[in-house]
Amino acid sequence: METVTIRPPNVPLRDTISSKFDIYAAYQRILKNEEISTPLAAILALTELIENSDAGTMFELVKALNDGAAELRGRTTNPISLNAGCELFIAFVTLSTHNSTTFSSLKQELVRQGQNYAAEALTYRKKIAELAVGFIKDGSVILTHSYSRVVMQTLLLAHERKRISVFVTEARPRGLGIKTAEALTAAGVPSTVILDSAVAYVMEKVDFVLVGSEAVVESGGLINAVGSSQIAIIARAANKPFYALAESCKFHRLFPLSQYDLPTHNSNILSFSRPSQSKLSMPVTTPAVEFPKPIKELTDNELLNGSHKITQEQISKNNPDVDYTRPDLISLVFSDVGSLTPEGVSQYLVGMFSGSE
Numbered sequence: 113m114e115t116v117t118i119r120p121p122n123v124p125l126r127d128t129i130s131s132k133f134d135i136y137a138a139y140q141r142i143l144k145n146e147e148i149s150t151p152l153a154a155i156l157a158l159t160e161l162i163e164n165s166d167a168g169t170m171f172e173l174v175k176a177l178n179d180g181a182a183e184l185r186g187r188t189t190n191p192i193s194l195n196a197g198c199e200l201f202i203a204f205v206t207l208s209t210h211n212s213t214t215f216s217s218l219k220q221e222l223v224r225q226g227q228n229y230a231a232e233a234l235t236y237r238k239k240i241a242e243l244a245v246g247f248i249k250d251g252s253v254i255l256t257h258s259y260s261r262v263v264m265q266t267l268l269l270a271h272e273r274k275r276i277s278v279f280v281t282e283a284r285p286r287g288l289g290i291k292t293a294e295a296l297t298a299a300g301v302p303s304t305v306i307l308d309s310a311v312a313y314v315m316e317k318v319d320f321v322l323v324g325s326e327a328v329v330e331s332g333g334l335i336n337a338v339g340s341s342q343i344a345i346i347a348r349a350a351n352k353p354f355y356a357l358a359e360s361c362k363f364h365r366l367f368p369l370s371q372y373d374l375p376t377h378n379s380n381i382l383s384f385s386r387p388s389q390s391k392l393s394m395p396v397t398t399p400a401v402e403f404p405k406p407i408k409e410l411t412d413n414e415l416l417n418g419s420h421k422i423t424q425e426q427i428s429k430n431n432p433d434v435d436y437t438r439p440d441l442i443s444l445v446f447s448d449v450g451s452l453t454p455e456g457v458s459q460y461l462v463g464m465f466s467g468s469e
Contacts, residue, residue: 118458133164135180139194149261150326151361152230154184158201159226162219169215190376190433191329192335196364201226203465211231227240236359236448243267244322244357244446250274251254252319255311257281259338260324262357264295267322271301278303279314283337285428300351308339312346320353320443327364328356328447330461331441332454335364335374338432344441353443360449363461368436381432 139157142148148156159178167173182196185191205222212218244266248254254276256263270276278296280303283289289305294302306314309392321343327335334340347354366376439454446452450458 117229117255136181137159139184150193152233154194154197155201155226156230159223162223183284192375193362196327196362199365200361233359233361237265239264239356239448240446241269243253243451248274253277254316255279255318255321257323257340257343259292261405263322263324265358267296267301268299280305281308281339281340284308285431311343315346315350315352318352320355321347322355325356325358326434327362328358328445328457329364329366329368330458331367331455334437335434338435340437341437342436348441354441355443356445358445358447359445365461365465371436374433374436375461
């Protein structure tokens, strides 16, 4: 491989990406294929960036990849899965040994290997499904949350081989549990949609919980559709196993300590709106010796009109899309690299990003 050239810090780098290439447009185009997950779309977009890059050294190429990843993150409201794919591909470029004799052939090899990895990763769901089905007993009652392609493939495979019944949460605010229930019903799987608030009510009927993932983080915890964390807490209280399914391309070097450490959290989430001053505020000047006057009671018409009306859109904007499930609440993570404990995920990630995997 060509010797890596490091430029002095005072020498500006030239633009190493063709001005005609829009990595975000490439990413959105790739995502139109429903079989391709977010991290794989990010990897394929980065391979296209390499094809369109004018970089002449490894230093310039890595900078172009990091700039491209930053642009994708900046234009995506939930960059967690995307980050996992970008990190994985950039780590492969920088940590792996490459045997190309010229830098041009190196770039071609990186593109080819990125595309081959994405094609292979499309088979991971089947591999995970085969692994997870071995843990599903005949006659199992399963609780799942929201919609996950790998969970769907696992449930459909289990239905072919065993008798199963599935409770599916509604999964607000996006309501993707409805999509899961419709697909299961169409395939002949007995399924029932339950309210998110009915999880504790139904848990006694459940044998285990099975969820997908947006990312599995370095602590061994899980980032998934909001509501996953409270389901895991209820499952632990009821002594029911909580299983997560995740392709290894969703393993993410992130170490959140709480919900508020997630990249998706911002000041608008769960914020308090100020009541209307004209109808709900206390009088500004109240004699110290008198008790404040009671807040005016609003009529039904006043509650339903004007700024007092609360819409589902407002609720959705004020609430998170994903949450973090602690590793101590997770029984096992089924992945294409095996069935792992949360501690095993941590060890795998350390090895993967140190170049030893």
